[in-house]
Amino acid sequence: MAIAKAERLMNLALCLLGTRRALSKRELRDSIEAYVEAFQRGSAGSEESFNRMFERDKDDLRELGLVIETVENLDGDVGYLARRDSNRLPPVAFDPEEAAALGLAAKVWQQARLAGAASGALQKLRAAGLPEETGPESTHGALEPRIPVHESAFEPLMLACRDRRPVAFDYRKSNAVRPEPRQVEPWALECWRGHWYLAGFDRDRGAERVFRLSRITGKVRSRAGRFTAEVPDVVTVRETVAGWAGEGGEGTARIRLRTGSGYPLRARALSVRELGDGWDELEIPYGRGLDAWLVEFGPDVVVLGPAELRADVVDRLRAVAKG
Numbered sequence: 001m002a003i004a005k006a007e008r009l010m011n012l013a014l015c016l017l018g019t020r021r022a023l024s025k026r027e028l029r030d031s032i033e034a035y036v037e038a039f040q041r042g043s044a045g046s047e048e049s050f051n052r053m054f055e056r057d058k059d060d061l062r063e064l065g066l067v068i069e070t071v072e073n074l075d076g077d078v079g080y081l082a083r084r085d086s087n088r089l090p091p092v093a094f095d096p097e098e099a100a101a102l103g104l105a106a107k108v109w110q111q112a113r114l115a116g117a118a119s120g121a122l123q124k125l126r127a128a129g130l131p132e133e134t135g136p137e138s139t140h141g142a143l144e145p146r147i148p149v150h151e152s153a154f155e156p157l158m159l160a161c162r163d164r165r166p167v168a169f170d171y172r173k174s175n176a177v178r179p180e181p182r183q184v185e186p187w188a189l190e191c192w193r194g195h196w197y198l199a200g201f202d203r204d205r206g207a208e209r210v211f212r213l214s215r216i217t218g219k220v221r222s223r224a225g226r227f228t229a230e231v232p233d234v235v236t237v238r239e240t241v242a243g244w245a246g247e248g249g250e251g252t253a254r255i256r257l258r259t260g261s262g263y264p265l266r267a268r269a270l271s272v273r274e275l276g277d278g279w280d281e282l283e284i285p286y287g288r289g290l291d292a293w294l295v296e297f298g299p300d301v302v303v304l305g306p307a308e309l310r311a312d313v314v315d316r317l318r319a320v321a322k323g
Contacts, residue, residue, distance in 0.1 A: 008034040012057055013066055017087065022071035022079025025054055151213040154189070156220040157198055161186045164231070166203070166223040169216050177322055179217045184209070185227045201229040210289075253286040253309050255294070256302040265297070291316060 011032045015023065029035040029050055058080070062068055067086040071079050094102065153169065160167045167186055172179035185201040195212055202209040208229075257265055259278045266272065269282040281304070284290075291312035294301050303310040 004034065008032065009057055009060060009064075013061055013082070016061075016066070016068060016080060016082035017084060019081050022069070022073070022081045024077055024079045025051070028054070028080070151196060151216065153198075153213050153216040153220050154196060156222075157186055157213070158189055160220070160222065161188055161198075164227055166225060166227065168221045168223055170218045171211055172215050172217055177319060179215075182209075182211070183223065184211070185229055185231075187231050189213075201227070203228070251286040251306070252283050253290065253306060254304040255282050255284065256280070256304060257282050257297075258300040261300040262297050265301070295320065 011034065012028065015028055015031055023031070035050060035053075058068060066082055068080055068082050069086070071081065073079065157167065159165075165186075166183065168181065168183045170179040171182045183203040184198070185203065186198055187200045188198075190197050190199060195214065198211045198213060200209065200211070201207070252270060255265070256275065256279050259274075259280055265282060265284060269284050271283045273281045275281050286306070286309060291309055294303060294309075294313050295316045301313075303313050
């Protein structure tokens with residue numbers, strides 16, 4: 001079925017690009033074999049089905065980037081065409097820095113489900129003149145960046161962010177025993193400290209929220225309708241994720257950390273003092289979400305203060321222990 005649709009879209013695109021005048025829907029239906037075979041003329045039901053299929057095909061081509069014009073002639077009939085000058089792309093050219101950035105991006109996605117799309121995009125760019133050595137298989141450079149994407153929710157959420165489409169999913173907070181249903185208008189996905197987060201507008205709570213993908217259970221379901229809240233710019237979204245992930249706090253917290261463990265905590269520490277007996281005392285920035293992060297280090301971390309942070313970490317550990 002996918003091959004049949006792709007062939008139908010290709011034939012429709014060729015018809016629209018190859019005509020010098022606008023073609024009506026009836027002319028297009030009679031010119032494209034897939035339309036002729038699928039529908040019998042003279043049937044009201046088949047005519048309605050054809051109209052729906054044609055509108056979907058036209059929208060799909062426009063989403064792929066084809067500029068389709070709607071033209072009305074003197075008799076009031078509507079026709080369609082895709083002018084070649086409107087659909088001709090300028091030459092693709094990249095300087096060395098841009099080419100290196102593309103190659104690095106392709107390397108990053110090689111372990112994700114976007115590996116095929118990244119490789120396909122590079123193949124097209126190489127055909128347009130991108131240097132052959134720029135790509136995920138290039139061995140130049142000592143760094144091999146990777147972004148691991150193991151959560152099944154990543155791909156549907158990525159597409160929902162791209163299409164500005166509301167979603168619903170079940171989400172289990174770190175201090176909750178059972179997941180709860182959430183309805184979200186997704187803004188963007190951000191990778192923070194090796195974990196993926198979704199920033200968006202929570203319709204049930206009427207406010208922005210950040211969700212860690214590893215805590216989404218079950219399938220991500222699409223919802224009809226448009227966004228009801230304004231989407232902030234990329235910088236604001238990143239600041240939101242940082243705040244919810246425990247960054248950017250104005251206060252500080254004191255913790256005991258087992259010697260030789262917790263490197264990410266040590267990297268952010270404002271001060272480190274050896275306590276002996278295999279423990280160190282650290283002062284770290286205290287922001288929203290720090291309690292959830294500290295819980296991940298299990299018995300290697302003991303919160304000394306402030307009291308509310310210690311209480312939040314204890315509550316989360318108790319919830320995890322209850323299962």
